[in-house]
Amino acid sequence: MKMTQLLTSKKIIALSISAALTFSVNGQDKVETIQVTGSYIKRTAVDAAEPVQVLDYNFIQSTGATTVAELISKLAISSGAENQADSYTQASTQGTGNVNLRGLGLSSTLVLINGRRQTISGAITNDGSVFVDTSHIPIDAIEQIEVLKEGAASTYGSDAVAGVVNFILRKDFEGFEINAGISKVTDSSQKDTDIGFLWGTEFNNTYITVSGHYLDRTPLSTADRPDLGDNAFSSLGNSFLLYPIQADGSFDFSPITVAEGPYAGTYAPFENVADPSCLDDELGVLIPQASGTRCGFNYGPIYNLVNTETRTQLYTNISHDFSGGTQLSADLSWSSNKVKDNPQSPSYPDLTFPFISSIHEGNPFGTGVIWLGRPLGADQDPALAPRKNETFRASFNLAGSFENNWGWDTALTYSKNTYTQYQQDQLRSRLVAALAGEGGLNNDELFNPFDRTSITDSIIEDFTHITKSEKNTDLLAFDAVIDGRLFDMPAGPVNFAAGIQARKEGFHVATDDVYEINYDADGNPIPVDLIFLAGLSEVDVDRTSFALFAESLLPVSDNIEVTAAVRYEKLENDSSFDPKIALRWQASEKLIVRASASTAFREASLSQMNATAATINGISDFNPDGSAKSPAFVGVLARGNEDLKPEQSKNYNLGLIFKATSSLDFKIDYWRVDYTDLITVENAQGKIADDPNGEDIIRTAAGLLSAIEVDYFNSSSVTVKGIDIESVWKINDQFNLTFNASHFLTYELTKDNGEVVEAAGSFNYDNFARSLPEDKATLNLNWVGESQRASVNVNYISSYETAIALPENESAKIDSFTTVDTQYSATFGITEESEATITLGIKNLLDEAPPRVFNGFGNLSYDPKQHSPLGRVFFAKAKFAF
Template sequence: MNKSTQRKLNAVLYAIAATGISVSSQAIAADKDSEEKIERIEITGSHIKRNDMEGPSPVLAIDETDIANSGAQDISELLAKLSVAGQGTFSTQGNDADDTSNGGSAISLRGLGADSTLVLLNGRRVSVSAFAKNIGTAFVDINSIPVSAIKRIDILKDGASATYGSDAIAGVVNVILKKDFTGLELSGGIADTTEDGGKENSFSLMWGNGDDKGHTTVIMDYFKRDETMFSDRDYSKSADQSARGGADQRSSSGNPGTYIPATIGADGSITTKSDEYTRVPDINCPAGLLDTAGNLCRYDYAPHMSSVPSTERAGIVVLHETQVGDETTFFAEASYQRNSSIVKGAASPSFNEFYMKADNPSLQGTWLQDMFPGEDITMRRRLTETGGRQKEAVSSSSRIVLGFNGVASIGDNEWDWEMGYTFSHNSNQEFGQNGFVQTSRIQQAIEDGSFNPLSTTQPQSVIDGIMVNTTRNGKSTTKSYDAKMSGDLFDISAGTVAMAVGAEYREESMSDLPDQMFLNGDIFGTEATASKGSRDQTSLFVEFAVPIIDTLELQLALRYEDYSDFGTNTSPKVAFRWAADENITVRGSWGEAFRAPSLVQLGLGEAQQSPNLVDPVRCPLTGNASDCDPIERTVIYTGNPDLKAEESESYNLGLIWSLTDDLNFSIDYWSYDQTNLVTLDPKFVLDNHGTDPAFVKRQNSSTGIPGEIVEIYDTYRNLGGQKTDGIDLDINYKMTTNSAGEFKFGANITWVNEFDEISSLGVVDNLAGEYQHPEYRWTGSADWVLDDVSASMRVNYISEYKQDKDADATGTVDSMMTIDANTSYHGISNTKITLGINNLLNEEPSFVKTTFMGYDQQTHSAQGRFIYLKGTYTF
């Protein structure tokens, strides 16, 4: 540990001491004659241990029985179906060859973003993925947590920065692992879709042993899933969705390609003459691939792309506790998970990167030279000769937690204390295995005539000479020291005032470095990122539980954060819980939360993507499809070290009503107001700086019309904000019969009233009910148990929403409802066998006009009917 780290750690420990509370080194001896103590537990959302599970903040608890009954095969599938999940939730299904986080999964509570949802493992932080989602969204890859190791998942549904710090704007997902299992349990499963692709196999082993002095649990997990291609579903096998009433999103870069007269400078600079000459598709362009204007020879990339990449995961978790004193326990957690995905994409496209000079040997005596004698030529052309792009994405996650906890005497009271060290590391690699082409090599091959762009086939030796293997390496590390204590302060007339106080020191670092060819811009047609950064953070927090009257309790919390890179932040929270009578409880909370800019957003180097954008400058002047259609544009993104933290104010007001011992419901109104939103927006750049060369590089033009877009330059900015509110309704009913068994029914419903997107100019756009923002999501459940047989059913509903108005689409995206069902038999000693079907009726995802696959991957699933068989044997 370096001196700076040691000084800051000392500051953390001194801060705890500065509270004026003296902790005795000797624990209070247990009084053998006293009555048995009621165990106090720490619930998600509070650092103060209490005697019951119900606190002032709304928490959705999902135990291992709920997980099994849901039919989810992994944690990402489970969380994606929750009613509180929203836009920004993604899984491996949503990734493709151009994604920057292939193989990863995350949840976005309330649709506020995966980076605004804090994910904890046993109450402590997990290192974020080394590869951010869509360049800048930092997230914890929930695929790094094996579902077989999960005891319970607590989802805190209000802002929690006062309790847990940064990233808890929308809430917290706290994954609790099994640590007290005794025995040996083996589980295995097989599964497959009734469509093509998606076959799965899984296996897990859990062993535990211990006594009153200590306990050890070991969990090993293996999971394998076969790929699903877009071509495996009728509705997504073509990027031309016009036959279904959608858009033709086939690429403007095809093979045969489209050729454009140009002037090539001595330095290789390209000036097109597309305003003077008509673009000329190769005369061999097959029928059906020409655009409506006859200028572009298109290419259908959809059949060559992964819808769900093939995935293989393996991991181990070890949890250990040992009593080292009468009231002191040493605990340790260690885990390692390796995930591997194979991602496939279409062949690399070029957009005017390459050229043939007038004297090029491949141009001589051709139809193109006859049409444009003496002209240099540039082109849009797909390198199908190399085959599709394929890369392997490998993620390795490791984590170690070491600490002590116990009970200490402070005056006449007992205080719980805990201190720990956490090391969490994520390492990501991507290996380009096929279809990646070096720009300089192919341009040289074009110039010497060995690669003929006017031919659709090339000698294999030439192809081998231009293709390269690429690499990308990322690392993300979090190291933290934490200490806290909680207990009773003093008595007042209404009860006892309790307090928790603590501190944390955390170091974070990350790097995302592609190989030198990417950094030199020498790999074309493929997105790349480069970023690096590090920081440290110190936080102090305090929390009080104050009884006002016998039935009313206040929670007061405050957390101070000091970041080395952007400054300080203080987050308060006030919450209450009022037991109006024995059946009705009212709860409410108000708090401020924040999200520190991610290290990627602060330290991103030049990163490239190719979003589909319209050119708002040239379109009104030319009317050309190449200007007015949303086609691929090269965008160069960079980080911004001057970013401010995102801030949020949230409140929640709810009612819990237990009508009977078996019937209860809760209703909560929630609201979030987020400002200083960190975002990238190339459309904003084009609309506001479309003719400024500092923001938009254009080709030279020999006319008064600005040249075509070459590159767009965008950087992260604090632009506007978002505001959302709505209602959660949870209903649970249990019915026990004498002969028909026990029944449980439930429903979790979320209604979004408003989801306002607020621009930097203060313009408010309510997205509730708009594209990718359904107003309603709900899940209904029914569980039944009779003797050795049990069965479960889940109904998952997502309401309709409007087509993408930003792409000028009208109409609605239909609602989607799926049914998941399973049945289990327990009649064989120590054995459980489960047969289940997800999406029982084989519902297809609702049609979307503006996506190349014809549906909304962020909201709907294309898995189709999925049948699985699982078995568990306990020794």
């Protein structure tokens, strides 16, 4: 990688650190200090140069959230995360959670647990993003969450481009708490039931804290919210395209007449003919074509908006204080999340679009036809596609101090995730055999697509296959840091920290023999024996990295302090040098000015470099005249690229902190990220729009779209600018008001074809950005009494627009979305040493429905990356403390 720099800041940092290293250590006593995410230096200033938002335990409890995903969805700075079920655009991340700071992508946010790295999930998004799975973290165990709202590669290394989210878990707890809760959607049977506990004790300077949480979630079907899935249908139900070729190979373009039977009528060559029984099932739909009619399949009511799911999470912290100030601690955690149903269409359409000859036993047309359909239709039970997500983490930390008041801190952290995915499809070879009368378990049965009532259980069992894939990720990280006071300047001591980090990460993919992608002698992928799913390549790779870093805090004057940091990271095939400089100026008693400039980077993930994987996307093909066809789901084959370069960014922040009174403050920050060499996967819709007949657009002999091949690549640039606002008003001893907002000024990106577009305020259906409302904001009012408390939370997401071609009855505008959550708690004494707390609340008090989104035919009619489909939810919780 080319060495990055920010004008002269690199020289300033190098001079300040080298100067710091030339002085001997001062042995003065330490002042009470704290360490904030984004720095290794402990300091007395609460409002440091780094823009950090802190969500403390009381705030987290006031939201009523039962999962980390629910909590993250309310963060103003997070936009476009995948925290809800959506089988259409995020089918391979169900049962997980993530964060997307600044909307810069799931891979651009670094997630830490107790300040240490965590392995990424084995789940991979449709656009190839990798992420740390936040569903591993039990919400009951969280002490506070610190959100660093700027790049932090100089401190933490790769991935901290958009910022850092640090989950700080509870420890040193004494007592026992057990809690249980239930939340239920008001107009549906969907409910969440959860139970958790927290126990801690201390003996002989040893502290033990144990926490556990179990969640049982029941489903919410799209059938219960039909307006959210009314565009989720396919034109490929069961239809036939008359292809006028005879048994002897000659063509006959004469009209085709069927004298009797369900297909009786006269048809033109190349006309679409729908199955006459199409409307016998309520999920069948007739779709007019330029020539004839197709039988479509309204699969929307089959799918879930919320899946049946169970989550089990365990966490423990054990620490011991030795004489002399040395402390040994260990964090151990394990989680198992299971998506138990995840219903899908009974079968996918056959994207090979088989040709059925004129002499097929069931063919009533007397001429060849191309079958546009799926082996199993609306008359069959849905196929289930369960997911299993298991994570283990162990972190061991040994810290202490030298006699000269310098401190040292070492940690060894190992984490592993296994994501298992099941998906049903049909074997192409066995379907072809069945069409030829050689199907079934004894190879002697005929599958007649012209008469769906003739299909037997033996045929279904013979050509149906349930694929299984398992992705394993693991990370071993060693950290060592020293920090202390170097010397005194007239304005105060110069503090310094330095350290090393070594990491080894692995990525392993295993799948069944049918689903595995193999390659021919020329290195080209061999199509798997499935009619729809395009397969997955087996991978077994790992890599290592090593980093040196240093940081110095210099009090330039009584009112100005400068922080300088630098990190050198040696990657397996590259390297990165990332400096940072930050300034904090106490301009007056009430006004603080802060500014920072830094560089950051993100290394390509092992999956982006080595794996080939297929996803299923709704794609609009094009007619010869250039008009768009109705979207249909096709396989998109994403190919790994070993030549990917690390992404690079330059990050800037300028902020003001105004303390109007001792109880009211305002923080406003202008930020900018200049992102280059962004790693993304080619947008399949954009690719076919640019060239419908390109070499990577796979079509059948009849010209029908079958699949699209896309590659990971380094795109040119993204420039993102915005403003964050935060205010806390402690009205009195009982009332507290908190406001947070994030606004995009611009999100300028370059599409695959080189076109520069503005993504802020857009749904971004045809580029690599996610939906990006310009504004998100939260307002939280808390009242705390002696034994009672109450809260009101207002969550706002601004409107945005889509540029997709719209039917007449659809709107390009996606309305704003405002929800109000409220809760009340009361605490009662049970005995002298125990108490109970009862909480009652309502989420989405006004029963606001998610705004309608037209995302093409074949997808949900709302945006699950921004809005909730639940409506009003009542919840109740009980906590008993002993």
